Amino acid sequence: MSAEPTAEQVKAPRIRMRGISKHYGATVANDGVDIDLEPGEVHVLLGENGAGKTTLMEILYGFVPLDEGEIEVDEKTVEIGSPHDALSLGIGMVHQHFMLVPTFTVAENVVLGAGSPANMTLPHRRLREEVQAAADHYGLALRATSRSADLGSDGQQRIEILRLLYRGAKVLVLDEPTASLGPKQVESLFHTLRSLAGDGHSVLMVTHKFSEVLEIADRVTVLRRGRRVMSAPRGEFDGRRLAIAMTGEEAPQLPPKSAAPAGAAAVLAVEGLTVAGRGEADGLRDVSFTVHEGEILGIAGVAGNGQQEVEEALGGVRKIEAGRVVIADEDAAGLSPRDLHRLGVGVIPSDRHAAGLVLDMTLAENLGLSAVPQGRFVRRGVMRWRSLRQHARTLLEEADVRPSDPNAQAYSLSGGNQQKVVLARELEREPRVLIAANPTQGLDIRATNYVRRRLLESREAGGAIVLISQDLEELMSLSDRVAVLYRGNIVYESRVEDLSMDEFAVAMGGGRAEPQAAA
Amino acid sequence: MLLTIITIGIGLAVPILWAALGEIIAEQAGVINIGIEGVMLIAALITAMVMSAVDNFLISMLAGLGVGIAVGVILGWFYVYRGMNQIITGIVFNIFALGLTTALFTYAEYLSEELQRTLPDVAIPLLSEIPWVGEAVFQQDVTFYAAVLASLVVFHLLARSWFGLYVRAAGQRPSAVVSTGRDVRRVRFAAVIFACAMAGIGGATLVLSVAGSFNVNLTAGQGIVALAVVVLARWNPFVTVIACIVFGMARALQFQVENLGVLADVPVEVWIALPYIVTIVALVFARGSRYPPALGIPFIPPGKSWAQLTFERLRERFTGGAARPPLEANQ
Numbered sequence: 001m002s003a004e005p006t007a008e009q010v011k012a013p014r015i016r017m018r019g020i021s022k023h024y025g026a027t028v029a030n031d032g033v034d035i036d037l038e039p040g041e042v043h044v045l046l047g048e049n050g051a052g053k054t055t056l057m058e059i060l061y062g063f064v065p066l067d068e069g070e071i072e073v074d075e076k077t078v079e080i081g082s083p084h085d086a087l088s089l090g091i092g093m094v095h096q097h098f099m100l101v102p103t104f105t106v107a108e109n110v111v112l113g114a115g116s117p118a119n120m121t122l123p124h125r126r127l128r129e130e131v132q133a134a135a136d137h138y139g140l141a142l143r144a145t146s147r148s149a150d151l152g153s154d155g156q157q158r159i160e161i162l163r164l165l166y167r168g169a170k171v172l173v174l175d176e177p178t179a180s181l182g183p184k185q186v187e188s189l190f191h192t193l194r195s196l197a198g199d200g201h202s203v204l205m206v207t208h209k210f211s212e213v214l215e216i217a218d219r220v221t222v223l224r225r226g227r228r229v230m231s232a233p234r235g236e237f238d239g240r241r242l243a244i245a246m247t248g249e250e251a252p253q254l255p256p257k258s259a260a261p262a263g264a265a266a267v268l269a270v271e272g273l274t275v276a277g278r279g280e281a282d283g284l285r286d287v288s289f290t291v292h293e294g295e296i297l298g299i300a301g302v303a304g305n306g307q308q309e310v311e312e313a314l315g316g317v318r319k320i321e322a323g324r325v326v327i328a329d330e331d332a333a334g335l336s337p338r339d340l341h342r343l344g345v346g347v348i349p350s351d352r353h354a355a356g357l358v359l360d361m362t363l364a365e366n367l368g369l370s371a372v373p374q375g376r377f378v379r380r381g382v383m384r385w386r387s388l389r390q391h392a393r394t395l396l397e398e399a400d401v402r403p404s405d406p407n408a409q410a411y412s413l414s415g416g417n418q419q420k421v422v423l424a425r426e427l428e429r430e431p432r433v434l435i436a437a438n439p440t441q442g443l444d445i446r447a448t449n450y451v452r453r454r455l456l457e458s459r460e461a462g463g464a465i466v467l468i469s470q471d472l473e474e475l476m477s478l479s480d481r482v483a484v485l486y487r488g489n490i491v492y493e494s495r496v497e498d499l500s501m502d503e504f505a506v507a508m509g510g511g512r513a514e515p516q517a518a519a
Numbered sequence: 520m521l522l523t524i525i526t527i528g529i530g531l532a533v534p535i536l537w538a539a540l541g542e543i544i545a546e547q548a549g550v551i552n553i554g555i556e557g558v559m560l561i562a563a564l565i566t567a568m569v570m571s572a573v574d575n576f577l578i579s580m581l582a583g584l585g586v587g588i589a590v591g592v593i594l595g596w597f598y599v600y601r602g603m604n605q606i607i608t609g610i611v612f613n614i615f616a617l618g619l620t621t622a623l624f625t626y627a628e629y630l631s632e633e634l635q636r637t638l639p640d641v642a643i644p645l646l647s648e649i650p651w652v653g654e655a656v657f658q659q660d661v662t663f664y665a666a667v668l669a670s671l672v673v674f675h676l677l678a679r680s681w682f683g684l685y686v687r688a689a690g691q692r693p694s695a696v697v698s699t700g701r702d703v704r705r706v707r708f709a710a711v712i713f714a715c716a717m718a719g720i721g722g723a724t725l726v727l728s729v730a731g732s733f734n735v736n737l738t739a740g741q742g743i744v745a746l747a748v749v750v751l752a753r754w755n756p757f758v759t760v761i762a763c764i765v766f767g768m769a770r771a772l773q774f775q776v777e778n779l780g781v782l783a784d785v786p787v788e789v790w791i792a793l794p795y796i797v798t799i800v801a802l803v804f805a806r807g808s809r810y811p812p813a814l815g816i817p818f819i820p821p822g823k824s825w826a827q828l829t830f831e832r833l834r835e836r837f838t839g840g841a842a843r844p845p846l847e848a849n850q
Contacts, residue, residue: 084700099698101691112688113699117706119681163699 012075013038014202015060015091015171020069022055029055031226032069037171042193042203044213047223048246048444049415053206056223057173060204061093062086087113092164093173098156102149107131109148110163134166139195153302154185161192171202178212179470182302182508190216210242211473222246243445252449257456260480264293267464268314268433273323275309275488282488284309286323289483289490291433291464296455298479298496299468302508306488307468308350311437314466315347316340317355327433341370346431348422350438350468356422357410364392364406367425399424400450416447423454434458437468452478486510520778524771525655525764529663532767534559534725536666538745539752539759540673541717547677547754548710549690549813550598553609555718556742557616558594562586562722564620567630567733570726574635580723587719588712595711599704602817613742621735630733637731638662662724669717670756677756686710690811693818703818718742740795747798751805762801769794 013036022030030052037043047053058064060071062080070077073089080086086093100109107128115122132144140158142151148159157177164172174193178186193203193216207213213220220237222230222245230237230245268291277283284306291297301307312318314325316337325333327343335343349355357366368377368388377388392406399420401413410418419439426434436455440448455478459465469475475482476496484492484507492507494500538555545552552558562583570579594612597603624630638660647657677683685706688696693703725741726733744766752758773790776783 082700083698087700093698095698099692099695101688101695103691104688108684109695112684112695113701115681115684117682117685117701117709120676122679122681122684124679167699 016072018070021067028226033228035221037202039200040197041218042197042216044217044220045206051223052226087167090170092169094160096176100148104148106142106146107144109159110166153180173204175206180303183505184509247445261294266290266292269326271324274321275313284488294462296459296465296467296479298475298482300475300482301485306485314435344432346426346434348436348439359411362407364389366410367392395424416443434463434465524768527771528768531770532763533663533666534721535741535745536763537721538718539748540669541714542749543754544710545714547690548686548707550707550711551605551815552714554594554612557613558590558715558718559722559742560616560620560738562719563726563737566723567726583719583723587716591712591715595708599707605815633731638728660728662728670760673756690813693813750808751801766794769797
């Protein structure tokens with residue numbers, strides 16, 4: 001509450017949040033955060049996971065009540081108790097996970113919330129025309145009559161943006177809006193945001209990628225551990241300063257990657273893999289690739305183009321309709337996860353809460369999940385808890401998991417530490433083939449660095465790794481080769497050194513860049 | 520003979536039809552009201568009591584409706600605001616309703632005797648002149664005509680009203696409703712009350728139009744059949760009308776056994792069981808039905824964020840507190 005407006009700030013901010021504090025029990029999510037938002041600016045809120053960005057946005061959007069502090073909109077102090085309040089003040093939010101009804105048309109999703117539930121008539125045609133007119137006005141490529149689920153994530157995002165504009169929002173808050181987009185789509189989103197700001201809208205974009213800040217921010221505010229550590233206009237920040245502000249230290253560096261061994265043996269060969277789609281998804285059609293000893297194959301693509309199917313089919317939890325999977329000269333298609341384990345396949349699932357760990361079990365139990373069925377830590381059908389716990393403690397200390405207590409429940413750990421446990425379990429057996437799906441998603445910089453280092457170490461040790469990731473930087477820095485999935489097909493494949501960024505970006509958006517290289 | 524079966528079948532279908540039409544709205548909003556059976560049963564008892572006391576159709580019908588609304592408020596509070604497990608709450612409520620009505624019935628056994636009168640059939644001018652169809656369809660009592668009109672109303676509500684837009688959104692993706700500034704729970708609460716009100720009318724119809732009296736467990740699973748019909752009809756009110764009539768006809772067979780020729784030797788119990796067998800068979804083939812994704816999942820409104828819920832989980836874990844709320848409920 002101490003910050004007084006200085007004389008230079010003559011232009012009145014549209015939103016002024018002052019001294020915002022929010023506690024969850026003993027955890028401090030926000031601690032006296034100040035942030036201003038002016039008309040016509042793109043303001044980026046930067047911070048690691050758990051820095052309090054989302055909480056701050058949820059307070060502004062009325063999802064979470066604040067403990068201390070005040071919010072001014074157009075220089076009037078307001079109370080925002082619900083999204084309804086926020087919207088009537090002209091504040092709208094695009095969530096990271098889109099809040100759309102998949103079976104609705106674009107028009108129905110856009111108008112959702114605009115009319116009273118007590119209203120017993122719905123003028124379909126008039127609304128459809130209004131929505132189409134609004135879409136055209138703002139230059140958002142949408143057809144009012146399309147079914148929302150048929151659109152890609154960029155189209156769905158445009159629905160969400162249009163919904164807010166249709167409601168007359170002047171302030172657009174976007175939570176990690178680039179997470180589910182390909183590079184071309186990010187470009188188009190940024191173009192839209194720029195032009196909205198040009199119209200006098202205020203855009204507040206939340207992200208943890210500082211490359212995006214450099215690209216679009218008129219101003220940046222950095223949060224660390226719930227506190228504002230930096231706020232600067234364009235021209236007064238660079239990548240290094242942002243990274244230090246975000247983490248409090250220099251960004252950790254990955255060890256240099258050795259050249260891929262030439263002529264290494266193929267460990268994993270996938271030929272004509274076909275998997276049926278589930279619901280709206282396309283599944284996989286005739287996907288082929290090979291991964292050699294000591295090689296990382298990166299699988300890129302906009303989320304939902306078959307990545308999950310690759311992960312599940314190779315992990316043995318998804319039915320393979322057709323095609324061959326050969327692991328070290330053995331036919332592995334259709335094997336159970338247990339048999340795959342025996343063949344030396346390790347999996348780091350993308351959903352670590354549902355598939356990676358049993359959250360209600362202890363760390364020791366989680367670490368024993370694959371070893372115990374193979375007969376370790378068991379004597380004559382009786383669990384040998386003490387030796388499992390001892391073993392678990394060694395693994396946990398090696399991986400620097402905090403706490404390293406084998407009796408701790410898995411759910412009590414942070415995301416980064418949970419992922420370390422999964423890694424410890426899967427890498428302990430030095431797998432010949434490792435399937436790593438979005439292994440650093442949602443992790444902070446340090447945990448991310450740890451995971452990437454372990455993947456590189458496994459590669460050095462001769463492991464064949466399939467790295468499925470949404471993070472292009474990660475794919476480029478770790479992979480030897482990358483393949484792009486689009487609607488269940490591999491539409492582009494290249495060695496990283498020979499990669500053409502243009503063709504790569506086009507392929508992610510569905511343009512077929514060149515015939516797939518023979519595997 | 521077939522004509523008789525259709526005519527009787529339509530009459531028998533009406534109570535189920537009322538209940539099913541209401542259930543469509545509740546399920547589209549994401550609440551499965553298993554308690555529909557109990558609502559019908561209690562409404563039937565009260566309707567019979569009122570009818571035998573005042574001998575007025577309209578007042579008795581309104582009594583059934585009132586019971587439906589009152590029970591709907593209670594069940595809605597359980598399902599929606601207390602976030603109770605809808606299946607278990609519904610089943611327990613049905614057992615309660617059976618017990619309650621049976622107990623009350625011991626003080627009012629006179630209700631098992633025929634009421635002075637039941638709803639008279641009304642022939643629709645001109646339409647009832649149509650050979651065959653006219654006799655079967657247009658010489659029913661007023662509850663049937665009203666139920667057909669109600670199917671139009673339900674269709675309009677779902678497809679052509681703002682209320683329906685929120686109802687469908689609440690059953691598909693409740694978080695979308697909240698983030699656009701509307702109250703999911705209020706929408707669902709209204710939907711449950713509507714569903715129970717309709718089930719109340721169904722119960723009243725059972726007494727005033729079909730049975731003409733009350734007896735222990737008068738509904739005999741008809742509420743549950745309504746639940747099945749809704750799935751078979753894929754939440755379409757017009758298909759629901761047809762499906763209910765088919766079910767009614769299956770029930771009508773038991774009253775026509777002597778006219779079934781070679782089949783007359785089949786034990787009557789088989790005919791009594793037939794409608795339920797039809798339901799089960801039909802449900803087996805309805806496997807591909809697309810249930811509203813949020814059906815049966817209580818909605819936890821924001822205000823308590825994910826982080827807060829996690830914190831509460833931890834605290835409960837360490838203090839050995841009560842059962843924790845489902846984390847993924849809002850998805």
